[in-house]
Amino acid sequence: MIASQRNGPPAAANAPAPPRPLDGDPAGGHQARAVPDRAVVRDALGVGLAVGASGLAFGVAGAAAHLTVWQTCVLSLLVFTGASQFALTAALAAGAAPFAAIAGALFLGVRNSLYGLRLGPRLELPRLLRPLAAHAVIDETTAVAMVQPDRRSTRIGFAVTAVSLYLTWNLTTLAGALGAGALGDPTRLGLDAAGPAVFLALLGPRLREAGEQRSVALLGAVLALAATPLLPAGIPVLLAVVAVPVVGLLRRKRPLEES
Amino acid sequence: MNVWTAVLVTAAGCYLLKLIGLSVPAGLLDRPAVRRFAALAPVALLAALTALQTFGHGAHGLVLDARALGLAAAGFALWRRAPFLVVVLVAVVVTALVRLVAG
Secondary structure, eight states, X not given: XXXXXXXXXXXXXXXXXXXXXXXGOGGGTTOTTOOOHHHHHHHHHHHHHHHHTTHHHHHHHHHHTTOOHHHHHHIIIIIXXXXXXXXHHHHHHXXXXXXXXXXXXXXXXXXXXXXXXXHHHHHOOOGGGHHHXXXXXXXXXXXXXXXXXXXXXXHHHHHHXXXXXXXXXXXXXXXXXXXXXXXXXXXXXXXXXXXXXXXXXXXXXXXXXXXXXXXXXXHHHHHHHHHTTTSOTTHHHHHGGGHHHHHHHHHHHOHHHHO | OOHHHHHHHHXXXXXXXXXXXXXXXXXXXXXXXHHHHHHHHHHHHHHHHHHHHHHEETTTEEOOOHHHHHHHHHHHXXXXXXXXXXHXXXXXXXXXXXXXHHO
């Protein structure tokens, strides 16, 4: 959901487990890296609670976009993937056509499909549980689950992150939506800067490694700005996706410079 | 189509995207081209959204105002690895202060 947190709490989950007492457990056999359940729960809760608090920003964004408290809360309950929620809200606030607003949100959700592909074989969920688990296939649960050494801790990490994040994200969304309504003029308070700051914070971790990502980000932003005076609201954002194949073609043309 | 329709269609679409990944056999979707698009499309969209919400004015205008300074401050906070909510708060506070000072 909030990918930027990958450099925060999830990094702790990411860190190779420090030597733990159970590492030498002879019963562990080949699973020498087994992690105690308590450690997995602790890491998962850390991510779930910390990232979940960001629902506050979404609640405020919903209110600033003139969505009702209900609409804002239903987005957090049913969409439950932050970047898509923020994108839809921003597009509607900017007066984009609904189909353009929806398309932008769905483009941002495509990455969750790929998370599911990687998580599926690791979780080995019974068929009946998949529809429920699917709702929680997002940045944070994937980040926590994929660093676990075995199936048991993968499942615990996924479930605890999912539940703690879902509860926190939805409660803070409600708090933000109710609170923002009481604050008054959002512009005077600088709240109109919260939206772009959210997107920048989501983007930040993806730009830490130089290369293709930075080129795509730069070209995407330029395309969207250049198209704004010319195209209907909502379309310039979608146009930015063109940066992906363009950068790919440009890089393929000069492979020698890469190496 | 009203706001509620957009909310519910987005919810259904995002859920299906999540479910597809868990349900289809790996290998069907796990191709380099799909993986590349899924990794890079969010980068392009997030960059575009950041730029438009920083410089956008109305449906078709672009403007340089207090938000740009707020976002620059947020970028600095991000570079210093500040937590998510701190980054957002920095942008809000700096933007509000600039407006206060500039009157």
